[in-house]
Amino acid sequence: MPDAVTDVEVGCYVYGVVLADADLPTLTGIDGAEVEYVERDGIAAAVGEIAIDRPPGRRKDLLAHSEVVDALVKAGPVVPVQFGSVLADRDSVVHDLLEVDHDYFAGLLEDVRGRVQLNLRASYVEEQVLAEVVQEHPEIAELRERTRDLPSGTMHPDLVRLGEMVSKVMEQRRREDADVVLDVVRPLIVAEADRAGGGIDHLLEVALLVEEDRVRELEDKLEELAEAVHERIRLRLTGPVAPYDFVGGGGGWA
Amino acid sequence: MTVQTQRRGGGGYLERPAPSGLADVIEIILDKGLVIDAYVRVSLVGIEILTIDARIVIASVDTYLRFAEATNRLDLYEKGGKDLTEAIGDLQEGGASKKTSGALKGAKKAVKGAVSGDDDDKGSSRSRSRKRQSADA
Numbered sequence: 001m002p003d004a005v006t007d008v009e010v011g012c013y014v015y016g017v018v019l020a021d022a023d024l025p026t027l028t029g030i031d032g033a034e035v036e037y038v039e040r041d042g043i044a045a046a047v048g049e050i051a052i053d054r055p056p057g058r059r060k061d062l063l064a065h066s067e068v069v070d071a072l073v074k075a076g077p078v079v080p081v082q083f084g085s086v087l088a089d090r091d092s093v094v095h096d097l098l099e100v101d102h103d104y105f106a107g108l109l110e111d112v113r114g115r116v117q118l119n120l121r122a123s124y125v126e127e128q129v130l131a132e133v134v135q136e137h138p139e140i141a142e143l144r145e146r147t148r149d150l151p152s153g154t155m156h157p158d159l160v161r162l163g164e165m166v167s168k169v170m171e172q173r174r175r176e177d178a179d180v181v182l183d184v185v186r187p188l189i190v191a192e193a194d195r196a197g198g199g200i201d202h203l204l205e206v207a208l209l210v211e212e213d214r215v216r217e218l219e220d221k222l223e224e225l226a227e228a229v230h231e232r233i234r235l236r237l238t239g240p241v242a243p244y245d246f247v248g249g250g251g252g253w254a
Numbered sequence: 255m256t257v258q259t260q261r262r263g264g265g266g267y268l269e270r271p272a273p274s275g276l277a278d279v280i281e282i283i284l285d286k287g288l289v290i291d292a293y294v295r296v297s298l299v300g301i302e303i304l305t306i307d308a309r310i311v312i313a314s315v316d317t318y319l320r321f322a323e324a325t326n327r328l329d330l331y332e333k334g335g336k337d338l339t340e341a342i343g344d345l346q347e348g349g350a351s352k353k354t355s356g357a358l359k360g361a362k363k364a365v366k367g368a369v370s371g372d373d374d375d376k377g378s379s380r381s382r383s384r385k386r387q388s389a390d391a
Contacts, residue, residue, distance in 0.1 A: 011296045012296075014290065016287075016288075017288070052296060059276050062276070062279055062280065062283065062284070063276065063279055065283065066279045066282070066283055069283070079288050080283070080286070080287040080288065081287050081288045081290060082285070082286065082287040082288060082289050082290070083283055083284060083285075083287065085289075085290045085295060086295060086296045087290070087294060087295060087296055088294075088296050092294060096291075096294035097290060097294065108288075119281075119282065126324060127328060130324055130325050130328055131328060133325070134325060134328065140325070144325055144326060144328075147322065147326060148326045150326075155315065155319065159318075159319060159322040159323075159326075160315055160318045160319060160322065161318075162318075162321075162322040162325060162326075163317070163318030163319050163320065163321035163322030163323075163325070164318045164321075166321040166322065166324075166325050167317060167318060167321045170321070200320060200321060200324050219268065219270070222268045223266045223267060223268040225268075226266065226267035226268040226269075227266070227267040230267045234269065235267070235268050235269065236268075236269035236270075236271070237268055237269070237270055238270075238271060238272075238273050238278065238281075238282070239273070239282075241273065241282050244282060244283055244286035244287045245286055247287060247288045248288060248289075
């Protein structure tokens with residue numbers, strides 16, 4: 001790395017950790033900085049120079065980060081590092097990151113080798129499932145009859161009660177339905193990690209770690225399931241992406 | 255039950271979008287990935303602008319009101335011509351007394367290759383004509 005311009009403080013932005021002997025690509029990352037590889041004992045961090053006093057992360061930074069990781073994952077296993085992680089310099093990357101956690105990284109890289117992450121979201125067809133709830137619970141139907149002509153947005157106790165009852169029933173239903181979806185998926189995956197989800201139509205949001213050569217099979221199974229349930233449930237599968245949810249990070253959404 | 259075969263290649267029921275837009279990227283990477291110990295980090299490039307919290311359901315009055323509103327909004331759909339009983343009838347596998355997930359359990363069976371054909375009770379004509387296709391077919 002050439003000497004940094006001295007009057008701008010620069011740091012070392014970290015994208016991820018990879019195997020040093022992979023065929024590592026030439027990439028450009030955040031702020032157009034070249035991606036470099038800092039190596040130690042068989043593992044390497046993909047880093048880029050970054051000005052410390054730059055404005056906070058913007059959307060293009062997020063996209064740039066994502067593109068670098070996507071490119072790395074094509075070359076071999078990657079432990080993606082959380083967006084926005086900056087260390088002081090290359091020395092710090094070697095000593096505070098690669099050396100300290102060498103075995104941990106080596107283990108993770110082995111764990112994710114040949115595997116990809118897919119994100120599965122199941123959502124209810126809202127009106128369909130709400131209709132079921134009303135139909136199956138006379139007390140909800142009755143309460144609904146009584147409250148349906150109240151102006152929307154009023155905090156009438158009956159409305160709150162109706163909402164509470166509906167959300168509880170949905171919650172129960174969600175647990176059961178999520179299990180059914182997961183039962184279909186589980187034989188085909190290596191690991192799963194819950195992702196936060198919400199909204200009235202939320203059913204399940206989960207990251208799946210899958211052997212690359214089973215992705216097709218997983219897609220086929222999910223297609224069958226999606227067809228069978230499509231009148232009340234939608235399934236959406238994204239990826240493959242780098243194993244962001246399987247490297248021991250993430251503070252969750254809360 | 256209509257058993258259809260492969261619909262791969264875009265026409266399927268499984269939505270299979272390629273992650274592309276910012277929203278997808280946020281969803282995939284924000285707050286995910288390996289967390290480096292704070293004491294060795296120099297700074298975190300701010301990500302505040304990207305916080306999206308609407309996805310968290312918190313058990314609160316507000317949430318309940320949203321559920322209530324959605325439930326009461328249902329009459330729109332009914333007036334739109336959907337026969338509730340009929341719709342539900344479709345869902346209950348052989349009129350199973352199970353109150354929940356009848357359809358899903360049926361689906362699971364179907365997926366496992368044991369399609370049950372006993373649509374016995376409910377006596378009603380089962381219209382399947384209003385099934386919704388995913389919009390991005």
